[in-house]
Amino acid sequence: MVGGPELESHHDTFTLLASLGFPVNPEATVLEGLEAAMAHCLHWQQHRHDLDYEIDGIVIKVDDLALQRELGATAKAPRWAIAYKFPPEERTTRLIEIGVSIGRTGRATPYAQLEPVFVGGSTVAMATLHNQDQVAFKDVRPGDLVIVRKAGDVIPEVVGPVLSERPEGLAPWVFPTNCPVCGHTLNRPVGESDHRCLNLRCPARVAGSIEHFASRGAMDIEGLGEQRVQQFCELGLLADVGDVYSLTETALLDIDKFQDKSVAKLLAAIDGSRTQPLARLLVGLNIRHLAGAGSQLLAAHFGHLDAIAAASVEELAAVEGVGTTIATSVADWFGDATNQAVIAKLRAAGVNFEGPAPSELPQTLAGLIVVVTGTLPGFTRDQAEAAIKGRGGKSPASVSKKTTALVVGAEPGASKITKATELGVPVLDLAGFMVLLETGTVPAPPGGTS
Ligand SMILES: [Zn+2]
CATH class of the missing domain: 3.30.1490.70 (Dna Ligase; domain 1)
Structure with a gap:
C-alpha cells in the first residue's frame, strides 16, 4: 500500500x-x-x-x-x-401426509407434505418420495417426525423417520389403489417401480401432456406453461393438444386478468409453433418411451408423420437406434382412435407434418465439435453421438479449446465442466442441445444478454 x-x-x-x-x-x-x-x-x-x-x-x-x-x-x-x-443441514419436522401426484404419462409419484421447516436457506413444505418402494424403504409414515435435508443443498429430501419419536400405533403408509385426480385404478406393472393412472382422460394427464406439448423441448410455445394450461383445461378450452390451435382471441380475452398484450403474444407463439420440425411434434405428442433422439431418427427416416403412423412395429423397429420398445409404443399410440382424432385436429390446424428428406439429415453441425457428458433424458450415449455425427459433427470424449459446445446432462463429469469453463467453451442443457442440432448455432444462455 x-x-x-x-x-x-x-x-x-x-x-x-x-x-x-x-x-x-x-x-x-x-x-x-x-x-x-x-x-x-x-x-x-x-x-x-x-x-x-x-x-x-x-x-x-x-x-x-x-x-x-x-x-x-x-x-x-x-x-x-x-x-x-458445513455438512448438509438437517432439520426435523412433522410429516403431515403423503400425497400422490399424477404426471403427463400417468405416473403416480408420492410426495411428503411437511410442516414447513426452514432448512438450507429456504422453507420446505414438500419433498418427493419417488415411488412406493422408496416410501417402504424409508419407512416414513404420516404423523412421523422426519429428518429433512437438501440434497446438494438444493433439492429437499426426506432422509427418514426419527423412530424414537414415533407415536404409538402409527400405521405404515399404503399406496392408494385409485388415482387421486380421476378415481381410476392405479396400476403397477410387474417389474416396474411406478404406479400409473391408465385413464387417458385423467385431467392430470391431459394437463400434463398439453404442458409437455408446449414445453421448450417440444413445440416451444412461450406463455403456455403449467398454470395457463391448467386454467384453460378447467375452463374447458383445452381437452387435448389438438385444441391448442383452436384457442381464440375472444375466448382468451374473456378470461379474467388476461391482458390484450399477453393474449396477442400467446396466440402469436401458438401460431409460430405450426412450423416446428416434425421431430419436435413427435416429442410433443407424448408417446411413451419416445423422446428427442428417437423422434429425430423417426422423422429423418420416414420424412412424414403419416408415414410413421402407417408403419408397422417391424418397420419402426428396423430404424437404426429405434428399439422394439419405442416401435411398439409408437405403433400403439397411432393405432388409438383418440390419438387419431388429435392428429386430425393438428392436420386441420396446418401443423407441419413433414420431416427432413428421408435418411438425409441436414448437415447443421458440419465442422463442429460437440462433447456430451452425463445422461440426457431421451438419449442413450450412442443416440446422442449418432445425432451429432449424423449432422456432420464430431463428438470426441474430451473437451479441448476446439470444442464448439459441451452438452451437460444428469450426473455429468465435473472435470469436463471445469475444463469447458476454463476454456470458455459454451455449456448447454438438453434444450440448448436440441437448438444446436437443429440450427447448428450455439443458443445464448437463458436470460443471458449475449
Ligand atoms: Zn387419473
Whole structure:
C-alpha cells in the first residue's frame, strides 16, 4: 500500500479497513493453533442460524502476511487459506401426509407434505418420495417426525423417520389403489417401480401432456406453461393438444386478468409453433418411451408423420437406434382412435407434418465439435453421438479449446465442466442441445444478454 501503514497480519488489514469505514465482518477473529480453529468451525456449524444471513462454512487463513507470502499459491488457490464447508443441514419436522401426484404419462409419484421447516436457506413444505418402494424403504409414515435435508443443498429430501419419536400405533403408509385426480385404478406393472393412472382422460394427464406439448423441448410455445394450461383445461378450452390451435382471441380475452398484450403474444407463439420440425411434434405428442433422439431418427427416416403412423412395429423397429420398445409404443399410440382424432385436429390446424428428406439429415453441425457428458433424458450415449455425427459433427470424449459446445446432462463429469469453463467453451442443457442440432448455432444462455 503506497503511503499507508506497514501491515504485518491479515487482521491488521481488517482493522485498517474498518477504521476507514469499510464494512468488516465483526465475527472475524484471530485464533491460536488448529484445535482452536476447528472448535471455532464447529461452534459456527451449530450456531449458523444465529446470524442474520446464510453461511455455508468458514474460511480459515494464515494471519501472518510474511508467512502468507512464503506459502504462496498453487495454480488454483492460495496455500494460506482454506474453506471449511458445513455438512448438509438437517432439520426435523412433522410429516403431515403423503400425497400422490399424477404426471403427463400417468405416473403416480408420492410426495411428503411437511410442516414447513426452514432448512438450507429456504422453507420446505414438500419433498418427493419417488415411488412406493422408496416410501417402504424409508419407512416414513404420516404423523412421523422426519429428518429433512437438501440434497446438494438444493433439492429437499426426506432422509427418514426419527423412530424414537414415533407415536404409538402409527400405521405404515399404503399406496392408494385409485388415482387421486380421476378415481381410476392405479396400476403397477410387474417389474416396474411406478404406479400409473391408465385413464387417458385423467385431467392430470391431459394437463400434463398439453404442458409437455408446449414445453421448450417440444413445440416451444412461450406463455403456455403449467398454470395457463391448467386454467384453460378447467375452463374447458383445452381437452387435448389438438385444441391448442383452436384457442381464440375472444375466448382468451374473456378470461379474467388476461391482458390484450399477453393474449396477442400467446396466440402469436401458438401460431409460430405450426412450423416446428416434425421431430419436435413427435416429442410433443407424448408417446411413451419416445423422446428427442428417437423422434429425430423417426422423422429423418420416414420424412412424414403419416408415414410413421402407417408403419408397422417391424418397420419402426428396423430404424437404426429405434428399439422394439419405442416401435411398439409408437405403433400403439397411432393405432388409438383418440390419438387419431388429435392428429386430425393438428392436420386441420396446418401443423407441419413433414420431416427432413428421408435418411438425409441436414448437415447443421458440419465442422463442429460437440462433447456430451452425463445422461440426457431421451438419449442413450450412442443416440446422442449418432445425432451429432449424423449432422456432420464430431463428438470426441474430451473437451479441448476446439470444442464448439459441451452438452451437460444428469450426473455429468465435473472435470469436463471445469475444463469447458476454463476454456470458455459454451455449456448447454438438453434444450440448448436440441437448438444446436437443429440450427447448428450455439443458443445464448437463458436470460443471458449475449
Ligand atoms: Zn387419473
